Amino acid sequence: MRESFSIAGLVRPELEKLMPYEAKLYPEAIKLDANENPYPFPESLSSKIGELAAGDVLSRYPDGAALELRRDIAEYVGTEPEQVMVGNGSDELILNILLTFGTGGRVLITNPTFSMYKIHSQIAGARPIPVPRRGDFSIDVPALVCYARQPEAKVVFLCTPNNPTGNSTTLEEIEGVLQQVSCLVVVDQAYLEFGGEDALPLLKRYPNLIILRTFSKAFALAGLRVGYMLANTDVLRQIEKVRQPFNLNAFSQAAARTVLANRDVFKEQIQTVLEQREVVQRGLKSIKGVDSYPSATNYILFRTNHDSKVIFQGLLERGVLIRSLGGPELPGFLRVSIGTPEQNTKFLQALDQVMQQVGRD
Ligand SMILES: *Cc1c(COP(=O)(O)O)cnc(C)c1O
Numbered sequence: 001m002r003e004s005f006s007i008a009g010l011v012r013p014e015l016e017k018l019m020p021y022e023a024k025l026y027p028e029a030i031k032l033d034a035n036e037n038p039y040p041f042p043e044s045l046s047s048k049i050g051e052l053a054a055g056d057v058l059s060r061y062p063d064g065a066a067l068e069l070r071r072d073i074a075e076y077v078g079t080e081p082e083q084v085m086v087g088n089g090s091d092e093l094i095l096n097i098l099l100t101f102g103t104g105g106r107v108l109i110t111n112p113t114f115s116m117y118k119i120h121s122q123i124a125g126a127r128p129i130p131v132p133r134r135g136d137f138s139i140d141v142p143a144l145v146c147y148a149r150q151p152e153a154k155v156v157f158l159c160t161p162n163n164p165t166g167n168s169t170t171l172e173e174i175e176g177v178l179q180q181v182s183c184l185v186v187v188d189q190a191y192l193e194f195g196g197e198d199a200l201p202l203l204k205r206y207p208n209l210i211i212l213r214t215f216s217k218a219f220a221l222a223g224l225r226v227g228y229m230l231a232n233t234d235v236l237r238q239i240e241k242v243r244q245p246f247n248l249n250a251f252s253q254a255a256a257r258t259v260l261a262n263r264d265v266f267k268e269q270i271q272t273v274l275e276q277r278e279v280v281q282r283g284l285k286s287i288k289g290v291d292s293y294p295s296a297t298n299y300i301l302f303r304t305n306h307d308s309k310v311i312f313q314g315l316l317e318r319g320v321l322i323r324s325l326g327g328p329e330l331p332g333f334l335r336v337s338i339g340t341p342e343q344n345t346k347f348l349q350a351l352d353q354v355m356q357q358v359g360r361d
Contacts, residue, residue: 018122029321030343035163035191035299037220038273038339042265045258052254062250069253072260073228077200077213082233085240086248086256090190090214090227095120097155097210097229099242101184102126105154108147110139112165112329114188117157126154132329137165137293141176148181156181159188161196164325164335166295168196178206184235186210193218193270195296200230207232217298218270219259224252273298277338283348289355301325303333306358314354320347 008016032038070084077084087093098107098120107121111130121128131144139158148156156177160169178185185208187199192213199211211230216222226248229236259266277295284292284302292302304311311334312324320343325333336347 012125014122014125018119021119026316026321029316029319030339030346031321032337032339032343032347033321033323033335034222035217035297035337036222037218037266037269037298038337038343039220039269041220042262045262045265048258048262049255052258053251057250057254060250062246062248062253064245064247066248066253069248069257070228072257076260076263077230079200079203079230083203083230083236085229085231085236085243086253087227087229087243088247088249088252089216089225090188090212090229091116091120092225092247093212093227093229093239094157094186094188095123096239096242097184097186098124098126100239101154106147106150106152108144108153108156110144110156110158110162112137112325113157113159114163114190117159127152129153133162133165137162137167139169139173139177141173144177145180148177148183153181153183155183156185157188158185159190160199161189161191161194161296163190163297164299164301164323164330164333166293166297166299166301168296171197171199171202174199175202175206178202178209182208184208184210186212188212190214190217191297193266194274194298203230203232207234210235215256215259219256219263219266220269221252221256221259224255226252226256272341273338276341276344279341280336280338280344280348283344284351287348287352287355289359290351299335299337301333301335303330304355304358305332308332308334310358311351311354314357315347315350318350318353320350322347 066086069086070081073084074081094116103125105126107126107128108131109117109128110133118128131147134140203209213228215226284290289304290302292300308324308326323335
């Protein structure tokens with residue numbers, strides 16, 4: 001007779017409540033849900049990158065240390081290659097930080113913020129502890145410090161500018177945390193190209209600082225998964241132990257170098273996105289029943305008095321995909337990425353129609 005088998009009895013208990021991450025595709029809709037660069041990838045660069053997919057790039061293992069890319073990133077941000085680690089998206093780096101330092105400990109998360117800090121904490125067997133932001137979404141430094149000084153605390157995540165709220169944290173606030181804690185402080189700057197203050201100058205003075213950045217947003221490479229981390233060598237040496245030896249494929253490494261070498265192409269796009277952000281902000285303010293929030297990023301947070309799912313669905317029916325937030329922390333809130341001028345006009349028109357339909361109370 002066969003032994004009885006129960007998959008639920010084998011899975012790690014901390015994964016029991018975790019739901020697989022689902023990103024539904026709506027290929028027909030205008031995509032303003034994931035804060036990507038909305039412009040068609042520059043053709044001059046696509047052909048250069050296309051030519052990279054040949055020979056050794058395909059048949060040989062990549063440079064596991066990604067030396068050339070790390071050198072280029074170091075030059076771009078103004079640090080040393082030894083202080084750079086690259087990842088298969090910054091998502092992978094978040095997981096690697098938590099696998100190195102978090103397992104069995106506590107991770108402090110300034111909610112509402114990027115969802116992957118909590119998810120990766122659970123995957124790594126760390127306990128995520130929410131430290132709520134204030135009403136204006138600024139971080140509560142004294143509360144954060146209080147939690148972070150407890151011995152179980154291993155990692156603090158601070159996203160600035162913050163996803164999904166769009167506001168940024170000042171260097172003084174970040175320094176206020178760094179000075180008073182002895183756990184690691186991860187400052188996620190995925191949107192730095194759009195606004196906020198660069199935390200890099202703090203790296204020299206604070207050995208417990210880790211900075212995360214990415215090619216997925218301003219540099220239009222979300223599909224190739226290239227993120228990077230800036231930290232002191234003692235910290236990186238520990239994280240090296242959990243990093244997969246060939247975590248960033250050769251094609252993505254080469255493509256990211258090409259993007260960096262041609263980054264002027266993106267400057268203009270970033271500038272247009274910033275101008276369009278003000279256009280969308282004005283548009284949102286002119287729609288009755290909609291409250292929008294200031295943004296230092298390429299997206300805007302807004303709310304209505306209706307269930308965010310209803311607004312989301314109404315927009316989707318009109319061909320516009322944005323992000324519905326909701327939940328106890330952000331009831332009635334949604335987030336829209338800044339698109340091209342045409343996309344933004346369509347979004348604002350669609351939202352105005354949806355608000356007319358649901359009633360502007
Ligand atoms: C989009 C985003 C990232 C993800 O970056 P990848 O490099 O694509 O994994 C990281 N952090 C924040 C806050 C983001 O919004």
